[in-house]
Amino acid sequence: MEGRNVVDIPPYKRDVNTVFQSYALFPHMTVYENIAYGLRMKGVPKSAQAERVQEVLRMVQLEPLGNRKPMQLSGGQQQRVAVARALINKPKVLLLDEPLGALDLKLRKQMQIELKHLQQKLEITFIYITHDQEEALTMSDRIAVMNQGRIEQVAAPKEIYDSPQSKYVADFIGETNLMEVKVLSHKGNGVVLDFSGSRLGGRLGKNQQMAETMILSVRPERIRLDKEERLEQSFALPGIVEETIFVGSFVRTIVRLADGTQIFTMSPSMGKAGFVAGENVWVSWDEEDGIVIGA
Numbered sequence: 064m065e066g067r068n069v070v071d072i073p074p075y076k077r078d079v080n081t082v083f084q085s086y087a088l089f090p091h092m093t094v095y096e097n098i099a100y101g102l103r104m105k106g107v108p109k110s111a112q113a114e115r116v117q118e119v120l121r122m123v124q125l126e127p128l129g130n131r132k133p134m135q136l137s138g139g140q141q142q143r144v145a146v147a148r149a150l151i152n153k154p155k156v157l158l159l160d161e162p163l164g165a166l167d168l169k170l171r172k173q174m175q176i177e178l179k180h181l182q183q184k185l186e187i188t189f190i191y192i193t194h195d196q197e198e199a200l201t202m203s204d205r206i207a208v209m210n211q212g213r214i215e216q217v218a219a220p221k222e223i224y225d226s227p228q229s230k231y232v233a234d235f236i237g238e239t240n241l242m243e244v245k246v247l248s249h250k251g252n253g254v255v256l257d258f259s260g261s262r263l264g265g266r267l268g269k270n271q272q273m274a275e276t277m278i279l280s281v282r283p284e285r286i287r288l289d290k291e292e293r294l295e296q297s298f299a300l301p302g303i304v305e306e307t308i309f310v311g312s313f314v315r316t317i318v319r320l321a322d323g324t325q326i327f328t329m330s331p332s333m334g335k336a337g338f339v340a341g342e343n344v345w346v347s348w349d350e351e352d353g354i355v356i357g358a
Contacts (some may be wrong), residue, residue: 064155077156080149084161086141088133094120095129101152114164116343119147139170146178159191163198175201196236200224208232224282226269230356233280240286240326241290242279243358249273249285257323264350265299271356278358283329287354288316288338289345299345302326304338318346 069077080101088097095116101335102112120126123143133141142162149157159178163171182189194197199206200220207217208231216228227233234241244256250266256263256279265279292299302318305325314337318326326346330337338344 078154079156079158080152080154082142082145082149082157082159083163084164086133086145086162086165088141088144088148090133092212093130093132094125094136097133097144098147098151100101105152117153122150122184123147135244138166138184139174142166142174143177146181148221150187153154154187156188156190159189161192161194163193171198172201172249178202180305200236206236208235210235221267225354226354227280228268228270230278230280230358233278233354238283238327239327240281240283242281242324244279244355245276246273246355253350256353256355258300259320259324261298261300263353265355266351268354268356276358278356280354281348281352283315283327284313286326286328286346286348288328288330289347290338290342291347294346296347297350299347300326300342302346304340304342305343306340307337318344320346 064078089100092100098119099112102115107115113344116129117126120129123146125140125143128136128140133144136144142165143346145162149269162178163174166174178189178191189202191199191202193202201224205217206220206223208215208223210231216223216232218226219276223232223236227236227239230241233239242258244258244263244265244301246257247257247262249255252267254265254267254277256265256277258279263279267273268280272279289299292300292301300320302320305317305319308315312332313329314332316328316330316338318328320326328346
């Protein structure tokens with residue numbers, strides 16, 4: 064922390080506070096007393112406590128609720144109290160352990176924005192633990208994707224999404240189509256691939272070593288579906304639409320290729336007629352949108 068290795072420092076001496084998934088508020092204390100608890104444990108005078116608590120209550124927009132008990136608050140309000148209690152001692156690092164897991168979807172999205180703004184205002188490092196990939200992309204300046212205790216990749220959200228360094232990262236962050244391919248040739252980052260007898264193009268992912276067999280990752284929203292083959296495209300794969308699913312702002316289309324591979328696509332639902340089950344289509348994407356990674 065701040066350039067200092069804290070591994071050998073006892074946890075209670077590290078300047079870190081935690082927001083738990085269950086909030087862990089004291090039910091017999093008021094909001095004010097919950098927030099002031101850390102100051103009381105540190106022996107801060109009551110006069111100074113009041114000023115600090117009021118400042119934090121304003122920050123989390125709970126000023127009128129200081130005398131209520133946790134059971135009299137909504138889930139979002141309880142979450143704010145837990146954050147305020149963790150911030151009152153001005154830690155160098157705030158660890159948030161899936162803090163929004165108990166909230167409904169709409170409130171969770173609202174609280175994501177509020178927490179991000181709070182972090183930017185306070186300029187405190189937030190370590191945010193989540194299993195929700197969309198939440199990770201929304202909240203972070205930098206993401207560490209972990210697999211069985213091993214960090215697979217650390218990067219900015221856009222790089223994690225657009226240039227995954229492993230099959231696990233590509234599959235775990237967002238949705239993707241993964242295809243086993245054979246490398247025919249490569250020049251720079253451009254790679255010519257064979258997939259079930261069809262020649263495809265792709266872009267070699269960052270820090271990848273070339274091998275005879277690799278994995279091609281293509282995000283669903285980068286895939287085009289056409290009712291007829293376009294001659295100007297460098298490649299297109301024939302397939303049959305298996306299912307279309309309307310999901311509000313976008314339509315999810317599942318296509319079965321000739322070799323039996325399922326391809327998932329997503330496109331905006333803009334009122335235009337889409338594809339129907341059983342329809343023949345051609346599947347394509349821009350070569351730079353196909354990321355080639357180690358198998």
